[in-house]
Amino acid sequence: MSDTTIDVAAPTTGEPDTPDESAASPVGAEPRDDAGDHGDHDVPFAPHTSTGVTNVKLAMWLFLGSECLLFGGLISTYMLYRNRHSEGIGPDQLWDIPFTSASSFILLMSSLTMVLAVSAAGRKDDRNTHIWLSVTALLGALFIAGQVYEFTTFYNEGLGYTTSLFGSSFYTLTGFHGVHVSVGIIMLLALVGMSMRKKLHGDKAETIEMVGLYWHFVDIVWIIIFTVVYLIPA
């Protein structure tokens, strides 16, 4: 702010619009007013928005709220059609609960590694951030591998995508979820690559937190799918 006393002991980073930031600016330099561009600043910043929260995070939560409607439609469709199948090719004949339980456990643990990555990023611990992000991507890949194996097994047992309404709704629901996990894996690997190459601009911790929110969302969707689709019999 123009009426701020310049103090050489003031912090050198932070929100551009704060009094401290102006104080930190080199004498004669133009004060920055790009509130949305925080560069590689290491200091948490106070978002100066009308809501008091960052727009990125607000948009992510709004996106996740809308995703509830997408998966709600897919889950409802499956529930409606789960009994519409040919003789001998229904859920009771196909499901392998121990195998799917192991897959669920893997995805659940990936949420733990993701939150540890977000925690490490908050501490500016790049090494552990990269490790936990990589482990999360690996666990996600394991889950997808399990899903591919499961789909292949079901197909070989006679359940194709167009075999029955049950098959169509099941593959659509779990396939959409699998695509979401795959997109999450790509984002995680991109995060690790960009972070290691120092190409991750802006608030790194917040970027990782946003990917983390997406990853946890695919986990909570699976929590519902696991119970509604696999554990509750048709």
Added chain:
Amino acid sequence: MSTDTDTNDSQSNESQPDETGHEATDSHGHPIDPAHEDPAHGDHAHGASDLQYVIIAGILAAITGLEVLVSYLDIGPLFLPVLLILMAIKFVTVVSFFMHLKFDNKIFSLMFYGGLFLAIFVYAAALATFHFFS
């Protein structure tokens, strides 16, 4: 104006009142009390510790095991409610702790749970039109 916090360390940035006199907030939208701010944890001071995350994950894994166990047991009419309650506990735990919604600004809860309950209402109504619940 000259502020008396100019000589503080950089962590105090968040706690500065702006020139309009509004209370400063962190990136979660919470008012910041400089006396209680923890520089070592910065933006994530309101979340759980790593050990607590591990404990929560252990509880979630145990609930998953319990779900699988219940699915093999014959507990009669309690079968469906028990499974749905266990599912809801896992769901809320992940959202509240791993996604930090419990510690974050309430507007995020409004965005997420608004979408969730809208979905539940809309699709429950849609399923009802197909006599799913009868």
